[in-house]
């Protein structure tokens with residue numbers, strides 16, 4: 001396999017889908033193949049972007065306008081791409097990111113009803129020429145994902161949303177998977193962990209076993 005080219009892989013899904021566990025599977029595969037790996041997340045990934053994450057996730061009395069949420073997501077992303085993702089890719093590393101612009105399409109686009117054209121324009125401002133080449137969509141029924149997430153921690157501002165919101169988000173991921181067949185891989189995350197790992201490893205062999 002070519003050891004020098006940077007690789008950009010993302011993981012997506014609703015809360016409780018098991019992205020962190022899947023990220024460890026992807027990381028292990030690349031480490032076993034001798035690659036240097038950077039694992040990171042969005043919103044966040046730099047000190048400034050993590051501050052924006054705190055603002056985005058904290059429940060608050062004042063309702064956050066959808067456009068505010070959208071712009072804060074992209075503000076965090078622009079910082080993260082500039083400080084972490086681009087330099088790592090330029091150094092030939094593998095970047096594995098927990099969420100990226102597909103989450104904006106699913107949550108702010110499908111979930112909040114903001115325009116996909118606007119999202120694509122902001123993506124061009126925040127990370128032109130820096131897009132994931134492979135995206136694992138960890139898919140679980142919304143109720144199961146939310147139940148898993150609720151066992152972990154107190155509900156953040158997003159987790160306080162309605163089931164209907166998360167159904168729209170899941171539908172947003174589904175629509176992306178149907179449109180972006182070359183990049184998206186749906187992983188049925190209701191299955192046993194060893195089956196999830198097997199599928200991820202097979203997809204990586206096919207996509208990156210060069």
Ligand code: TMP
Pocket residue numbers: 015042043073098099100101102103104105107108158159
């Ligand atoms: P999590 O990744 O720890 O689940 O928390 C991030 C939350 O932010 C999650 O509810 C999804 C949401 N989010 C968006 O709404 N849009 C985005 O672009 C990103 C990256 C995350």
